[in-house]
Amino acid sequence: MLASRVRRACSLRSVEMLHLRRLSTVNDRTPPSAAPDASSPAGPPPVRVAITETAGRGVFTTRSIGSGELIHSAEPVVCHPSVDDLPAVCYSCLKALDGSEDRRTAAGVAFCGERCMGRSKGSFEVEMGIDFSAYHDYCRSHGLKYPLLVKRLACMVLAGETRVECLDVLQPAYLPMGMIVQIEEEFALLKRAFKAAGLMDERIACIVHSLRRIAASVEAETAVGNAVYMLPSFYNHDCDPNTHIIWLESAVARLKALREIQPGEELRICYIDASLGRDARRALLYQGFGFQCNCPRCLSGD
Numbered sequence: 001m002l003a004s005r006v007r008r009a010c011s012l013r014s015v016e017m018l019h020l021r022r023l024s025t026v027n028d029r030t031p032p033s034a035a036p037d038a039s040s041p042a043g044p045p046p047v048r049v050a051i052t053e054t055a056g057r058g059v060f061t062t063r064s065i066g067s068g069e070l071i072h073s074a075e076p077v078v079c080h081p082s083v084d085d086l087p088a089v090c091y092s093c094l095k096a097l098d099g100s101e102d103r104r105t106a107a108g109v110a111f112c113g114e115r116c117m118g119r120s121k122g123s124f125e126v127e128m129g130i131d132f133s134a135y136h137d138y139c140r141s142h143g144l145k146y147p148l149l150v151k152r153l154a155c156m157v158l159a160g161e162t163r164v165e166c167l168d169v170l171q172p173a174y175l176p177m178g179m180i181v182q183i184e185e186e187f188a189l190l191k192r193a194f195k196a197a198g199l200m201d202e203r204i205a206c207i208v209h210s211l212r213r214i215a216a217s218v219e220a221e222t223a224v225g226n227a228v229y230m231l232p233s234f235y236n237h238d239c240d241p242n243t244h245i246i247w248l249e250s251a252v253a254r255l256k257a258l259r260e261i262q263p264g265e266e267l268r269i270c271y272i273d274a275s276l277g278r279d280a281r282r283a284l285l286y287q288g289f290g291f292q293c294n295c296p297r298c299l300s301g302d
């Protein structure tokens with residue numbers, strides 16, 4: 001019972017961790033780590049993070065943006081395929097593997113090519129040295145995905161690919177007690193897997209503790225995988241958003257303008273289904289994310 005409660009809460013808590021859907025209408029085959037594609041804006045994104053009047057930090061434009069414009073894209077800090085999608089998805093970039101690419105397989109998972117295999121080599125080797133089968137089973141049976149991200153990030157830290165503090169800036173101000181209890185249960189399982197591999201030391205305890213912050217959110221629906229991003233995590237919600245976030249074939253997120261946006265305007269995305277009625281939207285945002293939406297649409301009673 002607790003698991004499902006937490007899972008629901010997690011599923012809507014934040015955009016820090018985003019659930020990646022494949023958009024079948026778009027066909028972008030550019031690998032995420034390749035040079036920017038023609039549609040990627042060059043240079044730094046035309047945005048800044050600043051304090052809003054009502055919703056903590058937010059993302060603001062630094063220039064006018066045209067309707068439909070790609071504002072910026074974002075590589076995930078960490079991503080992981082859904083357990084059920086292994087090995088139909090690249091283990092590194094989450095690109096769906098349809099057989100036409102330069103696929104590489106190893107230890108029951110697949111990579112879309114040499115490049116992806118090479119860039120996750122270190123963390124993959126750490127991961128393959130540990131038996132995570134009980135952990136995967138637990139995640140599968142409970143429909144959980146964020147623990148997989150925690151596992152991946154822990155392996156990246158152990159491999160020296162990233163630092164344990166890399167997500168500190170995303171620390172949520174508040175985690176409900178039910179969620180904390182659930183997180184402890186799952187982390188006990190994760191710690192056991194590391195311990196069985198002879199890796200349970202102070203460092204692992206510290207990593208696992210520190211990675212609680214990403215347990216604050218995940219969408220637990222059928223998807224190719226999940227990811228945590230840095231800049232997109234600062235986008236606030238609006239029930240009538242001016243920006244949306246899309247994924248094409250990999251874990252690279254693209255933030256696009258839904259209309260003309262003036263310089264200095266706050267960019268907001270919609271965390272939920274904006275077509276829902278006001279009461280349903282507000283209930284979802286409160287139960288899932290823990291905030292009372294104060295966007296203009298809600299305040300107008302629409």
Ligand SMILES: C[S@@+](CC[C@H](N)C(=O)[O-])C[C@H]1O[C@@H](n2cnc3c(N)ncnc32)[C@H](O)[C@@H]1O
Nearest residue numbers: 015055056057233234235236237291293294295
């Ligand atoms: C993904 S974070 C966005 C960045 C966040 N404002 C910060 O300072 O880190 C989501 C959190 O921002 C706040 N927030 C976002 N949209 C909001 C809204 N429409 N009304 C009130 N609070 C909002 C809530 O506290 C929510 O949990």
